[in-house]
Amino acid sequence: MLTGLIKQGIISEQQSTAIAESNLIEILFDLYQAAVLSGAAIHLSHRPLPTNLLPPVSTSVSASRVFQQAQQLWQTWQESELTDWSPNLAPVIWDNDALRQQMSFLAYHNLTMLVDGDRTLRDIAIQLKQPLVPLTRSLMPYVQKGIMGLTAVKDWGSDRSFKFTQSGASSANSPGGIAQNPIASTHPLVAYIEDSRFDSVAMNQIVTQAGYQFVNIQDPIEALPILLEQKPSLIFLDLLMPVTNGYEVCTQIRRISAFKDTPVIIVTGKDGIVDRVRAKLVGSSDFIAKPIEPGKVLSVLKTYLSAR
Known part of the structure; x- marks a missing residue:
């Protein structure tokens, strides 16, 4: 790819070298981190390709400079107490x-x-x-x-990759505004009906790190058919959404016999006694107030899914 750009005059050989070295430094950094976190020993070496195997226009990098800069970056990363955190997050x-x-x-x-x-x-x-x-x-x-x-960000080539766009959550391979995290199918699935990108990302992080599967349904109008297809073990339901609200959606969910015993948790920024009473009247199992916080979510998961 770089050689093609050089041939077309889009980048210079110097720019091509800088790009290649930058990518190699990132790769070596990731290898150092993976070795440290896994407790494995790592020994890296290199050798130049024979000239007859190189294309007519090629990018030449300084291996010693790449190794030195990768080692320096990793050392600085460790000294900054960031060892357990990947820059790919x-x-x-x-x-x-x-x-x-x-x-x-x-x-x-x-x-x-x-x-x-x-x-x-x-x-x-x-x-x-x-x-x-x-x-x-x-x-x-x-x-x-x-x-x-x-x-974690999924690779572009992943079959189940997802991204959160400014209009909400969407999946590359899932219709209806669903964002999923692939975890072994033996783990309970948690659904979150929520149009907010930020709240969806926060819930996704907490739920998947707790070991559950996660599906975000952005459009409440499409919620019922998606729920019937996915059959989640627990449903988080935002109260304030465009077109409809959580009370109406909860009422519709409870009319479906398949979800008669499924925990439905209302999630909202309105935390008044009237809201809690109304949530109970429409059949919700529980009620948590925003902002989305790990303690609140994990408590619900433990209460309603620990015995499943």
Whole structure:
């Protein structure tokens, strides 16, 4: 690919070398991290290809420079107490209000424009033209406080890959605005009917890290047929959505015999006694208030799915 771009005059040989070396540094960094986390020993070596195997126009890199820069980056990463965190993880915002209160307006604006659960730490560092390590360190206090999270991004070639777009959650291979995380089918499936991208990403992170499968249904109008097809073991249901609301959807769910005993948890920012009573009247099993937080979600999962 790089040789083709050089031939077309789109990039220079110097730019091609910089791109190749940057990619190799990232690969070596990931190998160092994987070896440390798995406790395996790693010994890397290289040798040049014979000239007769090289294309007429090729990219030449300095192996010693690549090895040295990868080792330096990994050492700095470790010294910054980031050993357990991969730069291939994507930041997500769990509590917008708390983040807004702890950042300047400009910093908050720039961050929220890029943090979508799809761009990795490396991607955001490039977009902001900031070094990777300082950027990651600046975000870690928010991760430790539960204001932000870090989630894995599926490879583009994955059959079950998903991305969260600005209009909501959508899956490359799932209709109806569904985003799924593939976990072994023996694990209970948790559904979340929610049109908010940020809340969907937060719920996805918590549920999948707890070991459950996850499906997000963005459009409440399409919820029933998708629920019948997926047959989740537990349903989280947002209260305020366009076109309809959680009370109406919950009523429709309870009319289906297959979901008579399925836990349905209303999720909302309105946490008044009237809302709780009305949620019970339409057949909800429980009620949790936003923001989406690990403690609240895990408590529900333990209560309703531990015996399943």
